[in-house]
Amino acid sequence: MLTTEQSNLLIEKLQEQVGFSHQNWQLLLEDTNSEVAASMLEKYIESLSQANHQIQNMNLKDDSEFILRIVHKLSSTSELIGFLSLAKKCRNLQKIIKENSFDQNTENLLADIKIEITSILTSVKHLTAQSQIFPEK
Numbered sequence: 001m002l003t004t005e006q007s008n009l010l011i012e013k014l015q016e017q018v019g020f021s022h023q024n025w026q027l028l029l030e031d032t033n034s035e036v037a038a039s040m041l042e043k044y045i046e047s048l049s050q051a052n053h054q055i056q057n058m059n060l061k062d063d064s065e066f067i068l069r070i071v072h073k074l075s076s077t078s079e080l081i082g083f084l085s086l087a088k089k090c091r092n093l094q095k096i097i098k099e100n101s102f103d104q105n106t107e108n109l110l111a112d113i114k115i116e117i118t119s120i121l122t123s124v125k126h127l128t129a130q131s132q133i134f135p136e137k
Contacts, residue, residue, distance in 0.1 A: 007038035011082075013127045014120075024082035044081050045124055047073070052117045060102055060110060068097045071113065086116045 002010070014020040028037050051070050058067055075090035089112055096106050 002038040002042045004034040004038050007034070007041050010041065010124070010127060014123060015082075021082040021084045024079065024084065028080060028082075041081060044077050045121070047077065048117055049121055052114075052121055055110075055114060055117070060097070060106055064097050064102075067110070068094060071097075074113075074117075083116075083120065086113065086120070089113050089116065 011020065011022070011025055015022050025037070028040070032040070051074055055067065055070055060067065071090040071093045075087050075094060078084070078090065079087035089109060093106070093109050093113060096102065096109070
């Protein structure tokens, strides 16, 4: 489990590299406490990694319901943690899928979501390897 110090360091670095919203993180800290927030961040990163593996080879025509479930979960947790750009893209894709209004821009939006998830995970991996944020398991 992430310690408060580790999560604060990771948040600080992610804010610099991925456009993280420090304001949302502060609201989470005010609503919970640093230990709960650290645990939520760690679980978010794990769920982001799972979503990344699940969504990479999917397409909207065949997998729209499954993609809808993934982006629904990601939109709310991303906003809560502070990844507002990803949250917004996920909400937009949710709306499109629910309205069944697919077009080429929809495929581009899904591609953007995949890229942003990969970017966040790459930053987390790089930061953790660089500064040993996560303890050895």
